[in-house]
Amino acid sequence: MLKRKVVIVLMVILVAASAFYVANSDMFNKSxxxxxxxxxxxxxxxxxxxxxxxxxxxxxxxxxxxxxxxxxxxxxxxxxxxxxxxxxxxxxxxxxxxxxxxxxxxxxxxxx
Incomplete structure (x- = not known):
């Protein structure tokens, strides 16, 4: 049960980090x-x-x-x-x- 909660929390963090990167990708755009x-x-x-x-x-x-x-x-x-x-x-x-x-x-x- 604890492992399942940890996996869910890690997945939420990964999704949030991905969304942040996509939303701010213009700031890092090489062009x-x-x-x-x-x-x-x-x-x-x-x-x-x-x-x-x-x-x-x-x-x-x-x-x-x-x-x-x-x-x-x-x-x-x-x-x-x-x-x-x-x-x-x-x-x-x-x-x-x-x-x-x-x-x-x-x-x-x-x-x-």
Missing amino acids: NPYETEVFSIENGYGYQIKYNAKLLIKQNYIPAINLNKTFCTAKDADRVAHLVSQKLYNKENPQITLENLNQLNVNLNCNN
């Missing part, structure tokens, strides 16, 4: 002409987005906040850069909101 790159700057990180190798966006500071603060980690900058890239690819407004930053777990309280 996306938008390239993201994280760079380090004084006290933190920023990102840039290129379209067909041409610089389109250079973001030194965390968007959507009223302070000139750099990203605390390269991972934070990378997550936001990929979201902007995905929005551009999907022909959506690339504006980042505080809600987006919260959903991506971007740290806004580092020492910079």
Whole structure:
């Protein structure tokens, strides 16, 4: 009985993971002409987005906040850069909101 429950739980997890991958496959699509790159700057990180190798966006500071603060980690900058890239690819407004930053777990309280 316990084995059967474990198998069912594992199958549900597998189905959910597959659905997540399919729903987000555009984000990982190799044909996306938008390239993201994280760079380090004084006290933190920023990102840039290129379209067909041409610089389109250079973001030194965390968007959507009223302070000139750099990203605390390269991972934070990378997550936001990929979201902007995905929005551009999907022909959506690339504006980042505080809600987006919260959903991506971007740290806004580092020492910079």
